[in-house]
Amino acid sequence: MRNDYFVKQMRAQQRWRLEDSVNLLPSENVTSPQVRALLSSDFGHRYTLPIDAEYAGEYLENGYRGTRITTDVEREAEKAACEVFGARHGCVQPLSGHIAAMITIASTTRRGDAVYSIHASDGGYDGYGQDYIPDLLGLRARHLPFDAERYTVDSRAASMEIRRRKPELVILGASFIPFPYDMKPLREACDDAGSTIVYDGSHVLGLIAGGEFQRPLKEGAAILYGSTHKSFFGPQGGLIVTDEKDANEAVRKNLVWRLVDNAHWNRVAALGQTLLEMHKFGSRYAKQVVRNSKRLGKELKERGFPVMFEELGFSESHQLLIDPKGIREKYGMSVNDFSVLLERSNLMVDSVARLGTAEITRMGVKEKDLPELADLFMAASEGRNVSKRVKSFRERFDMDYILP
Numbered sequence: 001m002r003n004d005y006f007v008k009q010m011r012a013q014q015r016w017r018l019e020d021s022v023n024l025l026p027s028e029n030v031t032s033p034q035v036r037a038l039l040s041s042d043f044g045h046r047y048t049l050p051i052d053a054e055y056a057g058e059y060l061e062n063g064y065r066g067t068r069i070t071t072d073v074e075r076e077a078e079k080a081a082c083e084v085f086g087a088r089h090g091c092v093q094p095l096s097g098h099i100a101a102m103i104t105i106a107s108t109t110r111r112g113d114a115v116y117s118i119h120a121s122d123g124g125y126d127g128y129g130q131d132y133i134p135d136l137l138g139l140r141a142r143h144l145p146f147d148a149e150r151y152t153v154d155s156r157a158a159s160m161e162i163r164r165r166k167p168e169l170v171i172l173g174a175s176f177i178p179f180p181y182d183m184k185p186l187r188e189a190c191d192d193a194g195s196t197i198v199y200d201g202s203h204v205l206g207l208i209a210g211g212e213f214q215r216p217l218k219e220g221a222a223i224l225y226g227s228t229h230k231s232f233f234g235p236q237g238g239l240i241v242t243d244e245k246d247a248n249e250a251v252r253k254n255l256v257w258r259l260v261d262n263a264h265w266n267r268v269a270a271l272g273q274t275l276l277e278m279h280k281f282g283s284r285y286a287k288q289v290v291r292n293s294k295r296l297g298k299e300l301k302e303r304g305f306p307v308m309f310e311e312l313g314f315s316e317s318h319q320l321l322i323d324p325k326g327i328r329e330k331y332g333m334s335v336n337d338f339s340v341l342l343e344r345s346n347l348m349v350d351s352v353a354r355l356g357t358a359e360i361t362r363m364g365v366k367e368k369d370l371p372e373l374a375d376l377f378m379a380a381s382e383g384r385n386v387s388k389r390v391k392s393f394r395e396r397f398d399m400d401y402i403l404p
């Protein structure tokens with residue numbers, strides 16, 4: 001293999017995904033030049049002991065030298081997380097949303113406990129299925145009743161179930177999450193049952209940071225956690241925030257040498273920078289994301305595309321859901337084949353029937369641009385290769401649009 005293989009691949013990737021394509025994957029986003037610089041900085045070469053390492057059970061000397069700046073960076077990133085989410089405690093060590101979930105669940109349960117979450121068939125995160133995190137942590141996975149018509153947890157039925165079964169933990173949040181949850185009745189039921197609620201905000205973290213969607217910590221969740229790279233336009237990674245002293249201490253105990261060692265300090269610095277950007281631009285960004293989802297939903301629906309939930313305003317988040325049956329009827333193919341077809345025109349969508357507006361909003365797309373995008377989308381859906389038009393649409397927007 002030639003010495004420049006990976007650098008060449010990087011250039012090809014950047015050209016394809018950043019210059020030629022329009023990304024409608026709800027799981028992804030792009031970062032600012034400052035975040036990208038921090039990701040490739042010296043912080044990524046170094047070790048330090050995380051600041052709360054004493055929770056590992058004994059007082060630990062930081063055996064690494066040259067760590068003064070790194071330690072400050074972690075502390076300031078935690079402070080920024082508290083400020084952005086209006087929380088008392090913040091933790092920026094989780095290496096991903098999945099690890100943040102494991103830390104949170106390990107910190108709020110004991111072996112043998114019952115954990116309710118949204119079933120994968122209702123758009124819940126696969127990792128909460130019995131065979132995955134619950135199996136690793138010795139938990140019994142149960143599923144919250146779901147209202148498929150309103151695409152949210154059926155709060156009434158779920159409250160009854162929680163009162164009857166008294167699970168130790170209830171996890172809200174999902175991979176398919178166009179609408180918020182009615183948390184008040186769930187909180188009341190959990191109070192009666194002695195259950196803790198935690199909220200996986202992996203998908204909607206950027207909206208929550210911007211004051212949209214819902215405020216999990218104010219509405220009854222003990223812990224909010226998730227990925228920092230979906231609607232939250234940061235580096236790939238995770239974070240955890242809480243108002244509760246006990247929850248914070250439990251989380252800290254599950255970091256060093258349990259679920260984290262090196263927290264990847266370039267990621268932490270980049271996350272700190274994104275938190276500053278969120279503080280400044282988050283509200284404007286989050287509002288525009290939701291407006292773009294609603295408008296893209298309307299434009300696609302008017303063109304006969306099987307986007308769901310028109311009667312509910314299509315979406316309150318960065319996600320639009322597509323009806324897979326509608327794809328089969330209209331285009332005679334599976335959603336997977338449909339996503340491959342769109343990729344030929346450099347329109348990136350996932351194979352599980354979701355569209356996302358976070359990345360295009362991050363790059364400056366507004367409602368007025370969406371009729372044109374919907375036209376391109378429909379043309380590509382009908383099998384025409386519109387990659388040249390997709391590229392010229394993309395060129396009108398700037399990856400570095402939201403700058404501090």
Ligand SMILES: Cc1ncc(COP(=O)(O)O)c(C=O)c1O
Nearest residue numbers: 096097098125174175200202227
């Ligand atoms: C709801 C939810 N939680 C957790 C995760 C895992 O996040 P990560 O990919 O950052 O590990 C995902 C990933 O898609 C998700 O959708």
